[in-house]
Amino acid sequence: MRVSLVYPGIVGKGFDSIGQGMDSGWISHGLAILAPCAVQAGHDVNLIDLRALKGWDHFRATVAQRRPDVVAVTMMSVDYNPGMRCLEIVRAVDPKIITMVGGPHPTIMPDELANHPHVDHVFMGEGEETFPDALNRLARGEALPRIIPGTHPDLDAVPYADRNLFPDEWRRQGYTVTSPEASFVEELPPPFVTIIAGRGCMYNCSYCQPAERHIFGRKVRRRSVASVMGELRELRARYRFNSLMFHDDCLTEDREWVEAFCRAYAAEGFTQPFFCQSRADIIVKNEDMVALMARTGLRGYFIGFESGSDRVLRFIRKGTRRWHNLEAARICRRYGISIWANYMMGIPTETKEEVLETISMLKEIDPDYYSPAFYTPHPGSDLYDYCMEHNLSLIRNHDSYRRNPDEAKIKGIDYEWLAWAVAESQRRTWPNRLRRAIRALWRRYAHPYKVVRRLMMRHQPTTAT
Numbered sequence: 001m002r003v004s005l006v007y008p009g010i011v012g013k014g015f016d017s018i019g020q021g022m023d024s025g026w027i028s029h030g031l032a033i034l035a036p037c038a039v040q041a042g043h044d045v046n047l048i049d050l051r052a053l054k055g056w057d058h059f060r061a062t063v064a065q066r067r068p069d070v071v072a073v074t075m076m077s078v079d080y081n082p083g084m085r086c087l088e089i090v091r092a093v094d095p096k097i098i099t100m101v102g103g104p105h106p107t108i109m110p111d112e113l114a115n116h117p118h119v120d121h122v123f124m125g126e127g128e129e130t131f132p133d134a135l136n137r138l139a140r141g142e143a144l145p146r147i148i149p150g151t152h153p154d155l156d157a158v159p160y161a162d163r164n165l166f167p168d169e170w171r172r173q174g175y176t177v178t179s180p181e182a183s184f185v186e187e188l189p190p191p192f193v194t195i196i197a198g199r200g201c202m203y204n205c206s207y208c209q210p211a212e213r214h215i216f217g218r219k220v221r222r223r224s225v226a227s228v229m230g231e232l233r234e235l236r237a238r239y240r241f242n243s244l245m246f247h248d249d250c251l252t253e254d255r256e257w258v259e260a261f262c263r264a265y266a267a268e269g270f271t272q273p274f275f276c277q278s279r280a281d282i283i284v285k286n287e288d289m290v291a292l293m294a295r296t297g298l299r300g301y302f303i304g305f306e307s308g309s310d311r312v313l314r315f316i317r318k319g320t321r322r323w324h325n326l327e328a329a330r331i332c333r334r335y336g337i338s339i340w341a342n343y344m345m346g347i348p349t350e351t352k353e354e355v356l357e358t359i360s361m362l363k364e365i366d367p368d369y370y371s372p373a374f375y376t377p378h379p380g381s382d383l384y385d386y387c388m389e390h391n392l393s394l395i396r397n398h399d400s401y402r403r404n405p406d407e408a409k410i411k412g413i414d415y416e417w418l419a420w421a422v423a424e425s426q427r428r429t430w431p432n433r434l435r436r437a438i439r440a441l442w443r444r445y446a447h448p449y450k451v452v453r454r455l456m457m458r459h460q461p462t463t464a465t
Ligand code: B12
Pocket: 009, 010, 011, 012, 013, 022, 023, 026, 027, 028, 029, 030, 031, 033, 034, 072, 073, 074, 075, 076, 077, 078, 079, 100, 101, 102, 103, 104, 105, 108, 123, 125, 126, 127, 128, 130, 131, 196, 199, 200, 208, 211, 212, 215, 247, 248, 249, 378, 379, 380, 401, 402, 403, 404
């Protein structure tokens, strides 16, 4: 079958936006893995990435020109509107084209899609096995159910993500691509890649779960270190990548895995800096692991600090406390690890005093990167259900599922004041500015890592193929 996979992620940066940060510069691992699964089963796969197109007419013309038998769209909740517009256009171009949707939103809200006239089949959960199987059945002329539940494949048996799927399509649409994905911080120089070592998360934060468990199951599954190293070797050979980022929800929850990975990474001569996600309590409980990661190449952690109030942290079931957040930040500083601080304001039940606690915590943490959000109730999470039960949600349109701090999300919150709070949370104090200037000078001229890198760069080309 001829299959067009569609990435509809334009709610953030819009059409024609490739290269503009993580929203428009990163690949979808879901589609990049499903593509080789379908190809291995004998199907002919191409990608349509809305971010690389000029507009809806361009999408219409692309579908008409590629003449697929099947159009398969991936979808987070925020992607619903552009995703469904794609399918409306596909129907208009040729009603015989079979339409499929999969990803977080169809998994969490299958009924919203299954009853939609533009959707033929809804895939829930992971699709490595079900997607090629469905294509095979269609090719044999068999009927498919409307809703197809997912399976949890052995991650070491799943093909590596097809890294060329996205950059090749971006080039086809006229973009010059020198890095497989867009790097987003100075610590991670291009060529830059993202990678996923596992799926699922053992924690139970109420603003997130059980959505993740619906997609990936109750048990966290991690690829073997050998599988991840094999992919990294391929990426090194193909792109000579200079940095990477792990997408795993919480790579550091399994310290044995992390230690084995660090040993293998160093033993195979990798020195490329990397970022990953972690949690404040894990950092505090595992300082020796943090030190090992820093020696191996870790340059930054994404940390969900979320709030500076212990009551709010309890309310959202974060499993951390304010002191964890502060201590984790101190540990990161000790090992020269940059901090990307995720935090939320406008959480239901949160008072202004508690928001001020978040601000004072951030002044102490002094993160390298601020990532504030107005709390957004995401479908599939317990806190979303709480907002529905208490009639608190102001979200009337799927586009508003972005956590952008510029739009009212929850009833009863003073968003004008919250806008001030978001700005204030990011205002650095003078002592912090001075400390940062000193650290920047040290990193620029004296840090041993810089010296090693400079020596290595002399022997390495810097652009991707
Ligand atoms: C990396 C990531 C990002 C990256 C890149 C996303 C991308 N290009 O794919 C960035 C930083 C850009 C991002 C942004 C956002 N993200 Co995000 N992100 C993730 C993260 C951590 C990993 C995604 C991933 O690669 N997973 C691994 C792959 C293999 O899984 P997958 O994509 O789901 O695909 C599998 C299945 O879902 C299925 N499948 C997927 N599509 C299809 C299609 C078909 C046809 C079939 C058959 C199957 C199928 O098969 C795939 C293989 O098994 C996930 C959490 C997670 N662990 O998944 C959150 C997650 C997807 N993000 C989420 C959210 C909320 C957002 C934001 C809205 C947050 C914000 N900042 O506002 C934005 C929206 C961006 C936008 N479009 O405007 C939520 C989505 C919840 C929801 N209800 O939709 C998640 C689940 C995190 C969470 N627990 O809350 N994100």
